[in-house]
Amino acid sequence: MATENSTNNFFEQLISGTKKFSNGEEFRVALKSNPRDPWLYRLLADFHKHNKSFIEADKTYRKAYQLFMEKGKSLQGIAALLRSWSIIRPTAHDFRTLHSQLRHKDSHSSAIAECLAKMSYRELTAVLQKSVLVKYPAHHVVRKAGEIDDALFVVVYGKLISTAPDDNGPQDGNNSSTLMENDFFGDRFPSATEKSISNLVKTSTEVELLKISKPDLLTLCGEHPDLQIGLKGLQEDLSLDDEEKPAKFFRKTSRRKLITTMLLEIFDREPGKFPVVVKCFTSDMSLGGVCVVVDPRYRDLPIADLVNRNSRLNISLPDESISLTILGRLAWYKETDLDGEDTYAIGIQFNEMPPRLRGLMIVFANAMGSMSREIEAGKEAKLRK
Numbered sequence: 001m002a003t004e005n006s007t008n009n010f011f012e013q014l015i016s017g018t019k020k021f022s023n024g025e026e027f028r029v030a031l032k033s034n035p036r037d038p039w040l041y042r043l044l045a046d047f048h049k050h051n052k053s054f055i056e057a058d059k060t061y062r063k064a065y066q067l068f069m070e071k072g073k074s075l076q077g078i079a080a081l082l083r084s085w086s087i088i089r090p091t092a093h094d095f096r097t098l099h100s101q102l103r104h105k106d107s108h109s110s111a112i113a114e115c116l117a118k119m120s121y122r123e124l125t126a127v128l129q130k131s132v133l134v135k136y137p138a139h140h141v142v143r144k145a146g147e148i149d150d151a152l153f154v155v156v157y158g159k160l161i162s163t164a165p166d167d168n169g170p171q172d173g174n175n176s177s178t179l180m181e182n183d184f185f186g187d188r189f190p191s192a193t194e195k196s197i198s199n200l201v202k203t204s205t206e207v208e209l210l211k212i213s214k215p216d217l218l219t220l221c222g223e224h225p226d227l228q229i230g231l232k233g234l235q236e237d238l239s240l241d242d243e244e245k246p247a248k249f250f251r252k253t254s255r256r257k258l259i260t261t262m263l264l265e266i267f268d269r270e271p272g273k274f275p276v277v278v279k280c281f282t283s284d285m286s287l288g289g290v291c292v293v294v295d296p297r298y299r300d301l302p303i304a305d306l307v308n309r310n311s312r313l314n315i316s317l318p319d320e321s322i323s324l325t326i327l328g329r330l331a332w333y334k335e336t337d338l339d340g341e342d343t344y345a346i347g348i349q350f351n352e353m354p355p356r357l358r359g360l361m362i363v364f365a366n367a368m369g370s371m372s373r374e375i376e377a378g379k380e381a382k383l384r385k
Contacts, residue, residue, distance in 0.1 A: 012205070014043060021047065038067035039157075042080050049087070058087045074102060074113035075182055079156040079210060082133055095125045110182035112154050115231075118335060123224045130216040136203050143186075143201040148194050150214045152186040155179055158207030162199045178204070187214050188231050264292060264346070265312040266330055276306065280346070281338075289328065289349040296341035303333050303344055311348055327351045 014021070021027055027044040034040055045060035061084035068077030081098065102117040102124070116124060133156070136142060142153070145165060162185065164175040179185060185201060212220075221227050260282050265275040278301065280292040290313070294301065311330050316323035331349040335342065 024048070036067060038064045038071060038073070038076065038080070041067060042076070045080070045083065049083070054087050058084050061087075069101060072113075074116065075110060075154065075210070076156055078116065078128070079133055079208065082128065082131065082210075095128070096121065099124050112182055112184060114334060120224075120226075123227060126220055126224060127212070127227070130212055130220060132211045132213075133208060134211050135206065135208050138203055138205050140203045141200070142203060142207075142209075143197050143199070145197055145200050147197050149187045149197045152184065152188055152212045152214075152217055154184045154210040155181055156208040156210055157181055159204040160201055160207060161204055162201045164199050187217070260315065262292065262316075263314040264294075264348070265314070266306050267310045267312070269309060275312075276301065289331065289347060292346050292348065293336060293338055294344045294346060296338055296343040299341070299343050301344065303346075306330055307333060313348060 021030075021043075024044065024047060027040065027047060031037070031040055031044070041060055041064035045057050045064055048054075048057035048060055061080045064080040065077045065084065068074070068080060078098070081094075085094070099119075099121045116127070119127065142160065143149075158181075160179040162177050162179055179201070185199075187195065221231075262280055262282065263277060264280050265277050267275045278298040279295040281295070282290055282292045292313075307330055309330050311328050313326045313328065314323060315326075326348075328348045328350040330346060332347040334345045336345040337343070
């Protein structure tokens with residue numbers, strides 16, 4: 001059976017145009033080698049729909065949805081489901097089933113998927129009813145600098161290039177970045193005031209985008225005020241470097257998995273006031289930051305007000321003979337579950353420091369976590385005797 005990497009490369013060949021299927025039999029041959037590949041099912045469903053084989057298309061879209069959800073690709077699964085719903089109108093039961101599946105997933109592989117999973121049933125239904133899937137071929141200009149910003153886009157699949165103007169005005173390749181699966185761009189904070197697009201966005205391969213127009217987004221945020229918080233969370237995720245983002249946004253976990261205990265101090269914006277101090281847990285750190293899970297006893301934190309505040313992490317051995325302090329900033333938060341109790345996961349972005357010093361800090365912090373676990377394990381062993 002093909003590996004996941006070879007499967008992804010195969011899909012990239014199809015959407016880049018370097019490989020083409022002209023009939024359904026070619027898809028079926030490919031599926032024999034990759035029977036659990038959601039991308040192939042998704043493209044086969046598109047093929048059926050293009051050829052007006054709507055029953056086969058609906059069945060294949062739903063198969064792709066199931067496989068995407070199994071792989072944690074919630075956004076791509078929802079896109080396949082939306083294509084299915086364009087053939088057969090969804091019922092309230094369909095929306096309820098999707099909402100339940102998103103809520104019960106242990107983790108999501110992107111910020112946009114986590115944002116969708118946190119929505120209430122009414123919010124999710126309203127957002128999906130206002131969402132439109134659009135496809136563009138390679139080398140197509142999606143947005144021109146200077147035009148009015150009139151929509152929010154999320155990348156379902158494919159690659160785009162976003163190019164900022166240089167100091168002399170025109171765009172060139174020196175100020176470019178790549179937009180890929182699960183990335184988003186456009187007007188995330190809609191208002192009645194018109195804003196101009198700053199970057200040229202052009203497709204590199206065939207792409208599919210989930211689009212919500214600015215008027216629809218304004219209506220959604222007016223009817224569902226909590227959506228503004230979710231959009232703000234997307235902006236905070238966008239501002240983080242890739243190494244500072246958690247690979248997955250976990251909705252459920254346990255103390256056994258979060259093996260290092262620490263105290264987190266979150267400072268007030270006004271100097272002289274006492275910081276908020278909470279107990280939290282983590283499993284490891286990256287060079288740029290750390291994701292910690294708050295002890296559920298501190299669940300009543302005014303968490304939205306604490307974002308972007310300066311913070312201080314204190315890691316110490318149980319007897320406090322050795323301790324380590326790390327300064328940073330509370331960059332984002334997500335709702336999660338710890339041993340069945342609701343709480344928050346918090347992302348701490350560390351302050352700038354020389355790379356070598358940062359590496360030594362991480363090694364030291366992880367070593368302290370290991371020592372703490374050994375001490376606690378020794379205590380438990382004595383108690384069992």
